[in-house]
Amino acid sequence: MSGFGTLLYKELLRFWKVAFQTIAAPVLTTLLYLLIFSHVMQGQARVYDAVPYTAFLVPGLVMMAVLQNAFANSSSSLIQSKITGNVIFVLLPPLSYWDFFAAYVLASVVRGMVVGAGVLVVSLGFVDLVFAHPLWILAFTLCGSAVLGTLGLIAGIWAEKFDQIAAFQGFVIMPLTFLSGVFYSIHSLPVFWQDLSRFNPFFYMIDGFRFGFFGVSDIDPAFSLGIACACMLALTAFTLALLKRGYKLRH
Numbered sequence: 001m002s003g004f005g006t007l008l009y010k011e012l013l014r015f016w017k018v019a020f021q022t023i024a025a026p027v028l029t030t031l032l033y034l035l036i037f038s039h040v041m042q043g044q045a046r047v048y049d050a051v052p053y054t055a056f057l058v059p060g061l062v063m064m065a066v067l068q069n070a071f072a073n074s075s076s077s078l079i080q081s082k083i084t085g086n087v088i089f090v091l092l093p094p095l096s097y098w099d100f101f102a103a104y105v106l107a108s109v110v111r112g113m114v115v116g117a118g119v120l121v122v123s124l125g126f127v128d129l130v131f132a133h134p135l136w137i138l139a140f141t142l143c144g145s146a147v148l149g150t151l152g153l154i155a156g157i158w159a160e161k162f163d164q165i166a167a168f169q170g171f172v173i174m175p176l177t178f179l180s181g182v183f184y185s186i187h188s189l190p191v192f193w194q195d196l197s198r199f200n201p202f203f204y205m206i207d208g209f210r211f212g213f214f215g216v217s218d219i220d221p222a223f224s225l226g227i228a229c230a231c232m233l234a235l236t237a238f239t240l241a242l243l244k245r246g247y248k249l250r251h
Contacts, residue, residue, distance in 0.1 A: 003093055003094065003095045003099055004095070004099040004102060004103055007090065007095065007099065007100070007103035007104075008102075008103040008106055008107060011073075011077060011103055011104060011106075011107030012107050012110060014077055014107075015073055015077075015107070015111050022069070022072075022073070022111065022115075023111075023114055023115055023118060024118075026065050026068070026069055026115045026118075026119075027065070027115060027118040027119050027122055030061050030062075030064070030065045030119045031119070031122055031123070033061055034054070034057060034058065034061055034123060034126065035126075037057060037183055038053065038054040038057055038126070038127075048185065048214060048216050051214055051216070052127070054126065054127045055127045055128070055129060055213075055214075056185075056210070056214075057182075057183065058120070058123045058127055058129060058213075059129075059206075059209055059210040059212075059213045059214075060181065060182035060183065060206050060209075060210060061119060061123070061182060062116045062119045062120050062123070062209075063116070063140070063141070063144060063182075063205060063206045063209040063210075064177050064180075064182050064206070065112075065115050065116050065119045066112040066113065066115065066116035066141055066144060066145050066148075067112065067144055067145065067147075067148045067173075067177060067202065067205065068148070068173065068174075068177060069108075069111050069112050069115040069116075070108040070109060070111060070112030070144075070145040070146075070147075070148040070149045070152065071108070071148040071149070071151055071152040071155070071169065071173055072111075072152065072169070073107060073108040073111040073112070073149065073152065074104045074105065074107070074108040074149045074150075074152035074153045074156060075152035075153070075155045075156045075159070075165050075168070075169070076152075076156075076165065077104065077107075077156070078104065078152075078153060078156025078157065079155075079156050079159050079161075079162060079164075079165050082156070082159075082160070082248075082249075083161065083162070087249065091249060091250060097240060097243035097244050098240070100243055101150075101153065101236070101239060101240055101243055104149065104153050105146055105149040105150055105153060106149075107149075108145060108146075108148070108149025108152060108153075109142065109145040109146055109149055112141075112144075112145035112148065112149070113141055113142075113145060116141060116145075129213055130213060130214070131212065131213060132211075132212065132213060132214060132215035133211065133212045133213075133215060133221075134212065135212075136208065136209075136211055136212035136221055136225075137209060137212030137213065138212075139208075139225060140205055140208045140209040140212065140221075140224075140225065140228065141209065143205070143225065143228045143229060143232060144205040144209065144228060146232055147201070147205070147228060147231050147232050147235060148173075150232065150235040150236055150239055151173075151235060153239055154235065154238065154239055154242070155168045155169075157239075157242050157243075157247060157248055157249060158248065160248070176200055176201075176202045177202055179197065179200060179202075179203075180197070180200050180202035180203040180205070180206050181197065181203050181206050181207055181218070182206060185218060186203070186218050187218060198219075201227060201228065201231045203219075204219060204223075204224035204225075204227040204228055205224070205228050207219050207221075207224055208221040208224035208225055208228070211224075
């Protein structure tokens with residue numbers, strides 16, 4: 001376990017040493033979303049009964065920050081190591097592919113949760129929130145950040161340059177995040193778009209996370225957590241298969 005612990009420490013230290021960029025900047029960006037959208041759409045968007053739009057918005061923004069930063073952590077770390085050539089120092093030691101996978105994903109979970117906690121703390125200065133079901137909040141935070149950390153690891157393994165990571169983030173992660181109900185309830189959409197939203201796994205993560213605050217959601221939270229866990233299992237199996245083969249790392 002010393003190899004796993006060392007790699008995990010290295011990954012945690014990597015983003016903590018530049019916390020102004022990896023933590024403070026995402027918190028500020030999300031705060032701007034909150035200020036702009038709460039001002040523009042307050043009273044315009046239809047949300048849950050007795051839930052002000054600003055309060056409705058905060059959990060979605062927190063989870064969006066968690067997901068995006070979990071993805072960014074593992075993907076940026078691996079592509080930087082590949083391009084600079086220092087990934088060899090991770091591949092040479094007798095680390096199993098399980099150690100490799102767990103260290104990168106766990107570091108992504110930590111960064112996602114730290115950024116999410118920062119966004120939540122700052123948001124409490126603008127809106128009063130209740131925490132109806134804290135365990136659901138924790139469950140969706142852990143599962144969602146793990147899913148995106150694993151997806152970031154896949155992107156980092158596949159990509160050979162920063163442009164490909166940026167394309168993956170711009171054409172996959174960003175659209176799925178923004179179309180997942182962060183800024184609206186899917187019940188405010190036409191039927192076609194409601195049905196289409198149900199194919200977006202990010203929607204279940206954000207909807208279930210929001211349930212932890214208000215006790216209401218568009219989908220049964222148990223079903224949403226099941227979808228998120230199924231995504232995690234599928235992505236984990238795929239990533240471990242890539243690592244075992246050494247795809248674009250050892251070969």
